Amino acid sequence: MKVTILGNNSALPAFGRNPTAQVVTIYGEHLLIDCGEGTQVQMQKHGIKWSKLNHIFISHLHGDHYFGLPGLINSMSLLGRQAPVYLYAPAAIMPMMQNILDLADTVLTYPLHFHPLPEGSGMLVETETFKVTCFPVEHRIACHGFLVESKTKGRKLLPVQCRDYEIPRYYYDRLKMGEDYVRKDGTVIKNELLTTEGPEVKKYAYCADTLFTDSFIQYIKDADTIYHETTYLHADAEKAKMRYHSTPIQAAEIAKMAGAKQLLIGHFSSKYRELAPFRDEAMTVFPNTLVAIEGNSYDV
Numbered sequence: 236m237k238v239t240i241l242g243n244n245s246a247l248p249a250f251g252r253n254p255t256a257q258v259v260t261i262y263g264e265h266l267l268i269d270c271g272e273g274t275q276v277q278m279q280k281h282g283i284k285w286s287k288l289n290h291i292f293i294s295h296l297h298g299d300h301y302f303g304l305p306g307l308i309n310s311m312s313l314l315g316r317q318a319p320v321y322l323y324a325p326a327a328i329m330p331m332m333q334n335i336l337d338l339a340d341t342v343l344t345y346p347l348h349f350h351p352l353p354e355g356s357g358m359l360v361e362t363e364t365f366k367v368t369c370f371p372v373e374h375r376i377a378c379h380g381f382l383v384e385s386k387t388k389g390r391k392l393l394p395v396q397c398r399d400y401e402i403p404r405y406y407y408d409r410l411k412m413g414e415d416y417v418r419k420d421g422t423v424i425k426n427e428l429l430t431t432e433g434p435e436v437k438k439y440a441y442c443a444d445t446l447f448t449d450s451f452i453q454y455i456k457d458a459d460t461i462y463h464e465t466t467y468l469h470a471d472a473e474k475a476k477m478r479y480h481s482t483p484i485q486a487a488e489i490a491k492m493a494g495a496k497q498l499l500i501g502h503f504s505s506k507y508r509e510l511a512p513f514r515d516e517a518m519t520v521f522p523n524t525l526v527a528i529e530g531n532s533y534d535v
């Protein structure tokens with residue numbers, strides 16, 4: 236599982252330092268989490284194919300997290316998209332989207348399926364390859380984090396060996412499930428000769444915009460990677476609390492409490508010129524900390 240960070244492409248000096256959109260890639264499929272202004276431009280720039288994007292998740296209705304949505308939804312239609320798009324977002328977003336489309340007399344070329352986020356936690360979507368649930372965080376307005384879990388597709392086939400042992404294609408799914416191959420004459424070809432271990436199941440917790448609180452720890456426990464906002468440095472911890480944001484030390488505490496393996500920090504206030512102090516602060520509590528930079532991808 237991979238996360239690509241997309242900047243909030245606004246004219247404000249915060250550009251690139253307040254990366255609010257993220258693309259989670261699982262087996263080649265993209266999930267978009269939040270969609271700040273200009274997200275569609277950044278997706279194109281960083282080679283994120285829209286044809287591989289079917290699910291969009293919006294954490295809350297502050298502009299830096301969804302102002303790019305109407306543009307993206309409209310552009311996909313202009314390009315004649317047919318495949319459905321599934322949108323998981325606060326309930327109030329749908330009348331707004333509908334209004335925008337109605338005013339322009341636009342009929343989308345594809346079905347847009349809307350799923351309002353529940354008040355508390357809940358399951359949003361489960362496919363063969365991933366599962367996404369949401370959980371409430373504590374922000375100035377209603378806000379949700381998302382837990383993305385990849386699923387294993389079973390064992391990985393070794394194509395050369397499968398060909399050498401003349402395994403028929405229809406048997407491949409059974410090999411992935413760990414079965415041995417039995418020839419008609421009764422010879423057994425051991426599964427270990429034909430496959431290796433499949434990709435690990437991973438958990439990625441996106442904690443959106445939130446003040447420092449352990450109220451959602453139960454939902455992100457044992458995540459491999461936690462994304463946590465760090466809008467302010469710790470010297471401004473009071474301000475962070477007042478504005479329902481967090482500091483690197485607080486994000487690191489959360490990662491530690493949750494037993495995470497890796498912490499990704501982002502959403503930096505434009506008042507700071509350097510990002511290094513954010514990482515340095517977090518690392519005093521949680522050494523394995525990465526800084527979310529526009530355009531970069533991270534294994535999570």
Ligand SMILES: [Zn+2]
Pocket residue numbers: 295297374444
């Ligand atoms: Zn916010």
Ligand SMILES: [Zn+2]
Pocket residue numbers: 255297299300444502
């Ligand atoms: Zn924000």
